[in-house]
Amino acid sequence: MENKLIIGIDFGTDSARGILYDLDGLSLRKQVVAPFKRWKEGLYCNPAKNQYRQHPADYTEALACIFEGLLKDLTPAEKLQVAAIGTNTTGSTPVALNEAGQVLAMLPAFAENPNAMFVLWKDHTAIAVATQINQLAKQGAVDYTAYSGGIYSSEWFWSKITHIIREDEAVWQASATWMEQSDWVPYYLCGQQLQQVKRNRCAAGHKAMWHESYDGLPAAEFFHRLEPRFEKYKLPFYTETYTSDQVFGTLAPDLARQYGLSEEVLVTVGAIDAHHGAVGAGIRPHVLVKVMGTSTCDMLIAPYAEATTLLPGICGQVDGSILPGFVGYEAGQSAYGDIFLWYKKLMLAPLKSILGALMTPEQIQAYDEHFFNYLSQQAAQIPPAFDDLIFTDFFNGRRTPDADMELKAAAYGFTLATTSSQLFKALVEAAAFGSKAIIERFEAYELAIHELIAIGGIAEKSPYIMQVLADVLQREIKVLQSDQVGALGSVIFASLAATAFDSLAEAQEKLCPAVATTYYPDQGLAPIYQQRYQRYLSLTQRNYKAHE
Structure with a gap:
């Protein structure tokens, strides 16, 4: 095999991560993390309104940082050995473009307008629109939500677009x-x-109701009924979709010259980050890959023969969205790591406000760094009991099963003796119970799960959380060695485009990382956690009744 270098880029919520992979030596040459500057400063976001927007300049600056960092130590000849680039991003994170194909926020007139920026996956400003879409879908001859679990979410493409074109005339x-x-x-x-854009099937199928059975996207008439303002657009926005093993195009000449790369560098079709993460983790039939970060995405694939039943309450079943040749399923929780970050802010905010001026930066940093370690050690000493404090995990709504972004979290069992460690333990268990509900929905429709792999920041950094998850699920959980599995998934697809491997299976076999840690369930805790899970389900039902 020729000496080929591949770049994989993974856009997350807080930063973009890039890796330079050497296919000749099957080794990671370098990795770069580029934080989003404006996002870090909290610009264009309003958590009280569930508004989360990102400026496109954060993305272009991150790409520049990644290319400069990955390539700066390469010789001119080595730079010309870069054969392909694969990418993935968050989703659904849509943005408006003008006739010339420019993102509106890159124009002076819209530079500070959040509605002209990328609407981040976790933005829930479109809850009312999602309700309308679901009502409209059930009234027509075709239910366009059928392959989206029967429920369309405020987190997704059409909900967000409709909300913004109603709100912002300009x-x-x-x-x-x-x-x-x-x-x-x-x-x-x-x-x-x-007109050259190749829309990826992953986002189109899971977030935009694209499906071959109704010739692509929903009919224009559906959107005209939803909102007359759609009549100004040429609908459908697209008809064909493409999987990530296909080539999107070649690197723009100006970027190639800027970084010393060949103009023949291939760029592959994109996808959502969790889906490429699943590929980088070695997903195969009957293996559930949990991508665990601020939220979770649970990825599963099935051969066509096993994917004949529509699965209610799951965020989509899409042909080729994860691996070409298989039906991809996506589920997940709208908040996971976000729950624990909320608790950290809740607990430390008064301390920082009152004593911040008296504390050194090193002391403040020590509080931040040791907060979860302390709580995890304390919580691990508390044996679970039936009547312990219990939470539901709907801090940012419920993604699956049965999406409902208006749902709020609830708790039962507080007393004057409740400690901070007990509260943390209850939050960790709630997140694990939410994962169990997802797995039970898959298995209720005969999609067997034989193995569970976890990737992402929570999986890598939080042994206590992972052990509780294993105990609640009563399953082994394998955590992989690599901390850049999402970018590695993009490398796998880009390496196929560069003809480095004969098949995707071979590429996964060669490139996917080994298992670093396996968490084994404590079988003695199975009865008590099953009882507590039933309490979680009971509290969930009360949650829904209070919400109604």
Whole structure:
């Protein structure tokens, strides 16, 4: 095999991560993390309104940082050995573009307008629209939510677009089309025209109701009924979709010259980050890959023969969305790590406010760094009991099963003796119970799960949380060695485009990381956690009744 270098780029919520992979030596040459500057400063977001927006300049600056960091130590000859680039991003994270194919927020008139920026996956400003879409879908001859678990979410493409064109006259007037971040990144890298864009099937199927059975996207008439303002657009935005083993285009000449790369560098079709993470983790039939970060995504694939039943309450079943040749399923929880970060802020905010001026930066950093270690050690000493404090995990709504972004978290069992460690333990258990509910939904429809792999920040850094998850699920959980599995998934697809491997299976076999840690369930805790899970389900039902 020729000496080939591959770049994989994974856009997360807080940063973009890039890796340079050497296919000749099957080794990671370098990795770079580029935080999003404006996002870190909290710009364009309003948590009280569930508004989370990201400026496109954060993305372009992150890409520049990644290319400069990955390539700076390479010789000119080595730079020319870069054969392909694969990318993935968060989703659904759409943005408005004008007739010239420019993101509106990159224009002076819209530079500070959050509605002209990327609407991040966790933005829930479109809850009312999602309700309308679900009602409209059930009234027509075709239920366009059928392959989205029967429920369309406020986190997804059409909900967000509709909300913004209703709210912002200027954005509506200036926009010609909308694009997912996972399509825009390769579009930007290739410097293409709008008509050349290859929309990825992953985002289209899971977030935009695209399906072959009704010739692609929902009919234009469906959107005209939802919101008359859609009549200004040329619908459908696209008809064909593409899987990540296909080539999007070649690197834009100006970017190639800037970084000393060949203009023949291939850029592959994008996808959502969790899906590429599952590929990088070695997903195969009957293996559930849990991507565990601020939220979770639970990824599963099935051969066509096993995917004949529509699965209610799950965020989509899409042909080729994860691995070509298989039906991909996505589930997950809208908040996971976010729950624990909320608790950390809740507990430390008064301390920092009152004593911050008296504490050194090193002391403040020590509080931050040791907070979870302390609580984890304390919580691990508390044996679970039936009547312990119990939470539901709906701090950012419920993604699956049965999406409902208006749902709020609830708790039962507080007393004057409740400690901070007991409260932390209850939050960790709630997150684990939410994972159990997802697995039970898969298995209720005869999608067997024989193995569980976990990747992401929580899996790598939180042994206590992972052990509780193993105990609640009563399953072994394998955590992989690599901390950049998402970017590695993009490398796998890019390496196929560079013809380095004969098949995707071979690429996974060669490139996927080994298991670093396996968490084994304490079987003695199975009865008590089953009892506590039933209490969680009971509290969930009360949650729904209070919400109604």
